[in-house]
Amino acid sequence: MAIRRSATKRHGLPATVQLRLTPAPTQVDALAAAVLLCNQAATVVSRLAWQHRVFTVLELHRLAYCEVRAQVAGLGAQAAVRAIARVAGAYANRRASKKRAHIFRPHGAVPYDARLLQVALTLPKPAVREPDHGFVGVDQGVANLAVTCDGAVLPGPALSGPIDGNGHVRTLRERRHRQRRRLQAKETAAARRVLRRLAGREHRMMTDLNHQISTFVVREAERTGRGVVLEDLQGIRGRVRVHRLQRRTLHTWAFAQQIAFTRYKADRAGIAFVLVDPAYTSQTCPDCGHVSRANRPARGRFICTRCGLAGHADHIAARNIATRGAAGWAAINQPHATGLPSPRRDRESKPPGFNRQ
Template sequence: MKLTLQTQLLPTSEQAALLEATMRAFNEAANWLAGEAFARKTANKILLQKLCYAQLRERFGLSAQMAVRCIAQVCEAYKRDRSKRPQFRPLAAVPYDQRLMSFKGIDRVSLLTLSGRILVPMVMGKYQQERFTAARGQCDLVLRKDGKWFLLVTVDLPDGTKPPTTDFIGVDLGVANIATDSDGQHYSGDAVEAVRSRQYTLRASLQRAASAKKRRGMRPKNIRRKLKRLSGKERRFRANENHRIAKSLVAKAKGTGRGLALEELKGIRNRTRFRKAQRAKMGGWALAQLRAFVEYKARLAGVEVVYINPAYTSQTCAVCGHVSKANRPSQTEFRCVACGHADHADVNAASNIRCLARASVNTPKVSEPH
């Protein structure tokens, strides 16, 4: 399977200036070429290369291979949506293939710029180092809003071997805890909740200040910049937490010889009633990203993942099977009105998800009569 590894570049100030100039020239060229492609209604690389290759080199200073890559980039973008002309931001990521770059071990990379090749130091963690030898094909050169440079490296890794699975860890998604498993373990907690609440409060305060400035006829540029920085921090925080949770779930499943049973995400926000503050937190958490992280980590580890319709799992007793809204006296408490079974509501729901997953794979096959 293909994964993307993020490696940080440590260019000197002179190298950073060269990389930025190259990035701006590439995207300026891409925008011009996108106009030509849209005007001719064509995404044919051979035709565009014949018509525009010389101008890409002369007008924008692109090297031969960079001009070819620019044509391919524009054609790919136009094919995705032919209804409008593709647009490229001045500092949008630039694709580098093996003709434009080469790795020198695990700590340096040679990158082509408008002024020739430069050798840039790079750093990566243990996780990236263990998988770096599987690097294949294209990388993306990225300049983050905080001024840091990264290469997004595509690697091709083999799937793990999946043993036959008869038991699962059920996983329930929630608000106070992002995830809870059927073993009773909660993923998230007070620290995560504190960060989420602080970011939510700060964002709301900044948005109110921006609205007040607009009413007075002022332009809230500084506030918009702060909101963008805050948004970037939130995305990185969510991704880090989702990686941590996914890693823990997959490690537990693999270590105990079980699969993972996740609830289907479709309609999750409609199925569950939240207070206004809870809706803001739930809507702000990247549940689809968490699922994607679990999927690829499980695939590499050889852990089976199944998806369960969670309808009524929050109201069903995991012991006797009685279904009733009255079984949920509060958001976190489950107490069965039929048999008296009591548990944390999320743990009870996760246990039901586990039972449904086990039933789905252990249902005996009945042969038809001859």
Template sequence: MKLVVRVKLLPTPEQAVALETTLHACNEAATWAARTAFEESARRPLELRKLTYRTIRERWKLGSQAAQHTIKKTCDAYATLAAGMRACRYGKPGSRRRERVSGKPIAFRAKAAQPYDDRMLSWQHEQRTVSIWTLSGRLKKLPFTGQAEQLVLLAASSRGESDLTCENGSWFLIATCEVSEAEFNGRPAGFLGVDLGIVNIAATSDGRRYSGRRTNRKRECDRKLRAKLQKKNTKSARRRAKRRVGKEARRNKDTNHKISKWIVAEAERTGRGIALEDLTGIRERARLRRPQRAALHSWPFAQLAAFIVYKAKRAGVPVVYVDPAYTSQECSECHHIARGNRPSQAVFACQVCGFVETADLNASHNIAYRGWMVWVCGAGSTVPELALGA
């Protein structure tokens, strides 16, 4: 399976200028190629290469490999846009947002990531340096650093492409590594149901809950502070706001990593699989009161599910996706479904058999049961390659 490792480059001021100049030129060329692809309806690499390759080499002085990757990056961006359109991520057909996105060519930020292959980038792991191509020539013995376990993984794994990117003045290489997987557990002893929510970010059928109260309070404080700084709009306020860019996203990502690690470790220890809800389109389907909307639309549920899937795949733990309909209204004992089974947000009380349980725990039991049915019946999953370990 493929994993990504991010290392931080430590360039001198002169080397940083060379990297920045290269990144700007590549993205300027990619924006021009995207405009050409839009005007000529050439979205495939071979078609676009015939129209743009020579001009990119001559106008922006890019090397052959850099020009090829720039063109491929443009085609990949249009492929991602087309997939988003099919999944209605930009609204329903005919909506204003969808027309606005599809009616103009893609544009790349000046510091958007640029892919590098083995011809443009080489690693010296013992010295912790890289040799990287730029418009000013090849930069050699450029030092890098990172977390110890990630550096070990980077040195021990075969590598594919790496992306050069700049974030808030810091330079990073994001390397794709091919790592071995654990033996897949094709005969799980059951499934660990995971219910995702707002009050409790995740609740498992074992009774463990990962509360989101503290995280939600911090997010609310962040939103109020951003609104205050935007309203003030002084030089110091803008400087303070700039320092806090991405802080909430990094905190959410760290929380999701911890939760997914605990869930996968428990499933691996007990020899079970993991059952998740298929929450595709949840933002369009959910009808919430105004105070809850920001919490739902800003928490990265898809990121948490993706972390669980890739960690489970690496550990050999099977993952299945189940239909989330009525999991919160269904009794996990008698399977009676009724809206009245939820007298409050936190409590489940079955109107037929009288079973009483915490709402999140009851839902996670239903998810675990549905996961076992999906596995036994061989029903399809929304992500079959990842979920069923193919």
């Protein structure tokens, strides 16, 4: 028997761990009896829900909790709660097509939660390896979701899946926004049902993309023996002024989520992770160090007015981010001349604009 347990990692992000149970023969019989009992309870709740046409979790709990515990002998309180949630999920968005009450198979899979089956899992925390080959710098933006210092544009050909580019992402988000506005303007029961069905779809898409991007960046850093450095974008919505047509895009972009995903995956792999000051990263020449607004003649173009270096502005910014990360890491890891503990262990001794996580 195998179970999937969602264990909470650092920063509140879940990680799914698949475990295999090896119960004794007597435990097998007890587990089989528990499965039969839970499915019997779910069928009882389902018939009550269908009879009274009550399908939301809260209303169904008020209707069926006492009744199912009275009808199914030996059913625990939390098992009854999970049976009610299973029934509500079974009818969600599909009750219009059903002609009779949903019947649960006697030996069907039963989802357990932490109150029914607790699994304690302790993973060793790997030591952070020194980034001997530098850092993978990542520039985050709206025109391009993420660009690495190696020139990889994410999402793009480097990632698998139906999302083939950041333009595709923006198109999908705009389409969903227009669809929500049309449905909200109708103010009908059918429109509200569709809105409930669409709720969270865009969030799930962006979460999946951020997982793919963070996984790619961390794996690339691990493969090349480098660390990961991103911009510290905390408070960016209050600092940056954009055109009114871009405000909704900026204020709904998942910058913090991408940083959090990258941070915990780097921590799990023992890879150095750094946040740096994003100021002037796209206006600074990585070769000669010249900083000027004139270096950005257009949104996506960079041409240094001193040395003539040209390239995509996001790629140039990612190179500068990688350089800042390496400089900041070296500053806090240099040996102390007095023989006192290294500043690496002193979290207060950080260079300006540098934040080691």
